[in-house]
Amino acid sequence: EALSMREIGIGIVGGGYMGKAHAVAMQSVGAVFNTNLRPRLEMVCATTDQSAEKYRKSFGFKRCTSDWQKLVDDPNVEAIVIASPQETHREIAEAAFLCRKPVFCEKPLGASLEDSQAMVAAAENSGVVNMVGFNYIRTPAAQFARSLIAEGEVGDITWFRGEHTEDFYADPALSASWRTRGKSNGTMGDLAPHMINGALALVGPIVTLIAEVETVHSKRPTTSSASDAKDLSDVTNDDQGQIMCRFENGAMGHLFFSRIATGRKMGYVFEVTGTKGAIRFDQEDQNALWLYKAEGPEHLRGFRKILTGPSHPDYLAFCQGPGHGTGYQDQIIIEARDFLQAIETKKAVWPTFRDGMDVNRIVELAHDSSESKTWMNV
Amino acid sequence: EALSMREIGIGIVGGGYMGKAHAVAMQSVGAVFNTNLRPRLEMVCATTDQSAEKYRKSFGFKRCTSDWQKLVDDPNVEAIVIASPQETHREIAEAAFLCRKPVFCEKPLGASLEDSQAMVAAAENSGVVNMVGFNYIRTPAAQFARSLIAEGEVGDITWFRGEHTEDFYADPALSASWRTRGKSNGTMGDLAPHMINGALALVGPIVTLIAEVETVHSKRPTTSSASDAKDLSDVTNDDQGQIMCRFENGAMGHLFFSRIATGRKMGYVFEVTGTKGAIRFDQEDQNALWLYKAEGPEHLRGFRKILTGPSHPDYLAFCQGPGHGTGYQDQIIIEARDFLQAIETKKAVWPTFRDGMDVNRIVELAHDSSESKTWMNV
Amino acid sequence: EALSMREIGIGIVGGGYMGKAHAVAMQSVGAVFNTNLRPRLEMVCATTDQSAEKYRKSFGFKRCTSDWQKLVDDPNVEAIVIASPQETHREIAEAAFLCRKPVFCEKPLGASLEDSQAMVAAAENSGVVNMVGFNYIRTPAAQFARSLIAEGEVGDITWFRGEHTEDFYADPALSASWRTRGKSNGTMGDLAPHMINGALALVGPIVTLIAEVETVHSKRPTTSSASDAKDLSDVTNDDQGQIMCRFENGAMGHLFFSRIATGRKMGYVFEVTGTKGAIRFDQEDQNALWLYKAEGPEHLRGFRKILTGPSHPDYLAFCQGPGHGTGYQDQIIIEARDFLQAIETKKAVWPTFRDGMDVNRIVELAHDSSESKTWMNV
Amino acid sequence: EALSMREIGIGIVGGGYMGKAHAVAMQSVGAVFNTNLRPRLEMVCATTDQSAEKYRKSFGFKRCTSDWQKLVDDPNVEAIVIASPQETHREIAEAAFLCRKPVFCEKPLGASLEDSQAMVAAAENSGVVNMVGFNYIRTPAAQFARSLIAEGEVGDITWFRGEHTEDFYADPALSASWRTRGKSNGTMGDLAPHMINGALALVGPIVTLIAEVETVHSKRPTTSSASDAKDLSDVTNDDQGQIMCRFENGAMGHLFFSRIATGRKMGYVFEVTGTKGAIRFDQEDQNALWLYKAEGPEHLRGFRKILTGPSHPDYLAFCQGPGHGTGYQDQIIIEARDFLQAIETKKAVWPTFRDGMDVNRIVELAHDSSESKTWMNV
């Protein structure tokens, strides 16, 4: 707090779902967390000049471009947020590190393990701050879960179950799109990273695994127009996948991922069972963590529903009342705070690109295991 | 959308719990909702120069003052948010309306019915936008509930139950404070307005009521210091209250309010029963609305838990994914959008000061009824 | 346990909903609870010889009759269960007490306060066992709640909320029947007694109250035949009612009862708030009790969902595994055990007829208060 | 119903947990379901004469023995329930089939696949009724789930997740016992069969699987006496196991079983995801089934919590009111009804011994797969 407040120019690549979320976060983070670094929305980049200009105006950036290299090179852009599709992450990040600019990259780090490895090399060579956007592990509840585990409140972990399930592609009649093409846009590439990161953060490294990955609906209408209903396209990436795994600390685990999980809207779910207690969490009710403690008389034991509040990590900045709740956007604000703090203090912030790469490795091994039908060492 | 974007200078009185929330909201609202009016944090006011300066710097205001009259008079302050204690609301609002500046006033509108009546008169004389901060009725779920009722999805309402319960004063050992003094700081004055407003919004006007209001812990330690534990102070306002009421549309109702509701963190709860269906909501899980439809075969009927998403009011601006959830701060952003839109379009926005006064009236009648022990007409 | 096992002849008046439940209970109770008294299903009584014979055969009684006086007088009938409509309770009970035979009477005790008073007098003159069928307060969870309160686990009670809500008459198109005629068949007469008894058992005597009782759908189709849809009959009893009350121990309370609570199937619900904790219960999930303890660090506090099991009252006899659950029928078996034990030990068993009468008194006062629109002393 | 009512002599081997449950069920089933066959508790068998006599008296049997062969041979014993430990099932069943007496055998059918195969052969040679005690699939909710799936309400199943988790051995300090010795007493042998049967019933045959089975706490105190705490015994069977599998209908699946699942009391849980809907169930709240239908407008979709009632299978016999709930014991009564009906009508009743053997096969393959670390065909 002795450090004085100063502005920092932010460049965001992408103005869609996450580009907007990061733009809003950068605008709010200063007031929410009273950060020393105060973001200035310097430049936004999108695929066309028109869309870039639309985002600039709407989100309140000073300038815009349709050429990310310009954004990266701009002297007033001091830190970069990559919120464009996974295939673009590597190139942009490498360019940014060449300019020694801190990079926050949306998940998944790279479109492939190979991309991620190159990105880690670039990041570590540059020596600047590098961070990956696994926002769900940053909710007050998820952070609280991590601290409970770290403090031994559940004892030794014997079992972990994680899920990331949604249903946006559950209807077989939905038409094909970029989402149904490209390995990194499939369920394992796109949804799984959040919970793989979560599992690693909550339980520790995975040492062995066996997986099944599959495309359930291998053909979909080419377009959504009814008249073309008979014109079908191949779906070339996966709808769902599951992994049985073993963690370094000995715990048995299971992970499940799906974009066709009918009824599931935001099924980022975990259950941690230990020798002294257990934790349950479901992102669909993100302001509650369920804790069971195997202590006290049997007739008083039960899972307690703890509502997050000022006594939990990073909650108070958003609201003084417990149970009043944080939401999706707030997670991105917490990320922004951590990214800015890392830049300011020049200290690495978890999860770094290396942590992001670890996730890509599990994804890659899951695909391999599904093909070879064998257990794999990580 | 033909209207062009322009800046508007905002002055906020108060930099505490709600002052901060409104400051953050004013910074985010433009990007979140792509508003035409773009707030500029012009001035913040707090009781002392030091605290005002602290808020200015932390929240990112241009200027600050410890004299709210200066804020009100400042030509660059074009709209005013009152986020100071209830006793101050009237004076500030009246001054602002004299200057014909739009006012957003935190709940409760006035510290008393008399104050509120004066404020309504001032507002309506001025003819400028006036709005009250009942944020809980603006969550996507609460707005959705209102629309379900309006569209007749639950049929004719036969029963309404509302609650606003918290437990911040549940422990009898907690010391007295400004919160335990002053009628408008008691449970009926401070907590009840949210749900009274909710009841009126969901079901319509209340025509008769009978109430009980009481101070359960009439003495509390004067200070929190353990050594002084024997030094007790009188608690001069109420801990809890309940109201039986009848709505204009014939529905029977019950309202309960408490600041000593052990275990309750944000118990803004409502249940609406109708001839064709029913709705349940609990703010502690603010992203879910429970709906029962008395239709279809009996064996398939049940309350369904609907997670808010892009198909519900005001959700999409925060997140493209359903079930990803909004939080407390987002409610204030929705309020800011509506306030700005009202200013821009010069159209009144619900709830106006008159709506706020209706709430004060119910509170006043509840106190009266509790004393006279009789049913009262509204 | 030194007492030796012996048979006891049971006579049940009524073979409908509850007559069957008691017949099953009397057959199971010996094996479930290893009781000393072993029921022998001696005689069943119903309105006609045919229906009586049907019940005899189906339930396994030795004999049957359509004249309850015969059942009462029969020397082999040693204890009597009254499971016929409320209007019949008094006469049968009085006759049984004349014969000095123990009586278990279904709720409500009498069809009116007057009936109940006469029944209490008869019972107390006879000096034999007399018990009322408030089964919901006998679930393992409800008994557990009572013991938690008695042991001070929630501290001093500051607030109680109780409900008995169902929706069997929610549809306004449902035709009139015996249920829509006769004060004791209305919601206050028929449903309210369970939860009034519950409130008295959990919190203690009620000292003052004010109520509203109403018939929402005052006309219903005379018959269910569609062709007669226009032929309407008056509904002469109440659909719903609410009571604000004060308990002797100072707690504020509210009770709500409805047979038109759309979506509610078995809404026997209570919430007990105390200075040290709180309890919540909903009969629709009868194997869980929710307990909040205001102790330990704030960040670990929450309502815990305690599943009933062998460590809770009267559970083990039904199942050795916790969380395996008891059901509706099991409540009646617990009642049978207590009735038999009272007969065997000649010790009165709660709730006696006097306790049943206390419930009728509250019902009567609620009706009176609703008419006079004033607070009443009990 | 043209068939006339008659008595049938029942012999039960075992008077423990399940012996009692079946004794109670046989006493209640006639009245509950108005069965034509009316059980007479003819004989009970336990390991010693004393315990057998204790059970006889307590449960109300006519006679008892410590020699199960006597029970099997007794001419008044017309049907046999095997409720003794798994190792005893085969011998007793084979003897009963030799006498051509119908057999109900508790789960798991045999202590090993080999035992089960022999038992199926004996059963099928004898041609008499043979049934296995998978009670959880007989709750009204589970039967309802089966019918929803069969009627296509959830479309084609794409994913199934099943669990049977309890925590009776979660505490590592609990001492060894017969439960920690013998393959068939481990988690896979003892707990898994219920949910494996459930999976097969809900989704259909499993065609391939890969599993992990493990003993987490491989040593436990030899006795529960504190002084001997250092004297440890080997645990020779498994604490938990998981299976990834593929069903014949193409669905992907996962099963998890544990006796060390801290916090879980009766975790018989299943989730069925289909192209048109999804189902969720948790035995800890056995009277609710959660159903999601992917139909109607998006903003009205959600999982609905359906409370079982008279419109669901086998509920009405227990209670006329929906949501009033059935419990563990009621499941055994439903089994008794089905067993008696099969005997009466001479029609096989699911699950037969062959269905029980199918479960043993999956258990055996899970053990094999865990050792070989490979996928296995069923």
Ligand SMILES: NC(=O)C1=CN([C@@H]2O[C@H](COP(=O)(O)OP(=O)(O)OC[C@H]3O[C@@H](n4cnc5c(N)ncnc54)[C@H](O)[C@@H]3O)[C@@H](O)[C@H]2O)C=CC1
């Ligand atoms: N953390 C989270 O919760 C989520 C993360 N994501 C991740 O965020 C990233 C972006 O996804 P969305 O925002 O959903 O995508 P989107 O399709 O909504 O937006 C993508 C944006 O990137 C821009 N863009 C595309 N190619 C570009 C190029 N070559 N140069 C410059 N701009 C380009 C587009 O113009 C568009 O503005 C992805 O990596 C995705 O996996 C997405 C959704 C949620």
Ligand SMILES: NC(=O)C1=CN([C@@H]2O[C@H](COP(=O)(O)OP(=O)(O)OC[C@H]3O[C@@H](n4cnc5c(N)ncnc54)[C@H](O)[C@@H]3O)[C@@H](O)[C@H]2O)C=CC1
């Ligand atoms: N909508 C909601 O959810 C909530 C609304 N409120 C309402 O917001 C208002 C403010 O409450 P909090 O923020 O909790 O209070 P607070 O105590 O946290 O902050 C009050 C602020 O007002 C300033 N202030 C006090 N007197 C002043 C004066 N005479 N002139 C200028 N500034 C003055 C103080 O310096 C302080 O910055 C109240 O009306 C309260 O009822 C409060 C909490 C939640």
Ligand SMILES: NC(=O)C1=CN([C@@H]2O[C@H](COP(=O)(O)OP(=O)(O)OC[C@H]3O[C@@H](n4cnc5c(N)ncnc54)[C@H](O)[C@@H]3O)[C@@H](O)[C@H]2O)C=CC1
């Ligand atoms: N504790 C609980 O959960 C419940 C209690 N009840 C109570 O049980 C009692 C019976 O109600 P239900 O079983 O629902 O009624 P029902 O209509 O199902 O059965 C009533 C039975 O009483 C017999 N009966 C009627 N008048 C008679 C007479 N004068 N003499 C001999 N038998 C006569 C009928 O033949 C019939 O068998 C009522 O007092 C009711 O309030 C009812 C339902 C649930």
Ligand SMILES: NC(=O)C1=CN([C@@H]2O[C@H](COP(=O)(O)OP(=O)(O)OC[C@H]3O[C@@H](n4cnc5c(N)ncnc54)[C@H](O)[C@@H]3O)[C@@H](O)[C@H]2O)C=CC1
């Ligand atoms: N369906 C379900 O929910 C459950 C099923 N079970 C199954 O029920 C069976 C019995 O288990 P529990 O009742 O828990 O055991 P338990 O230990 O409570 O009772 C076993 C009974 O079998 C008798 N017994 C043992 N060996 C015998 C022999 N050689 N001859 C005659 N009697 C003998 C004992 O005397 C005792 O009465 C097992 O197969 C078990 O897997 C057990 C619990 C729950």
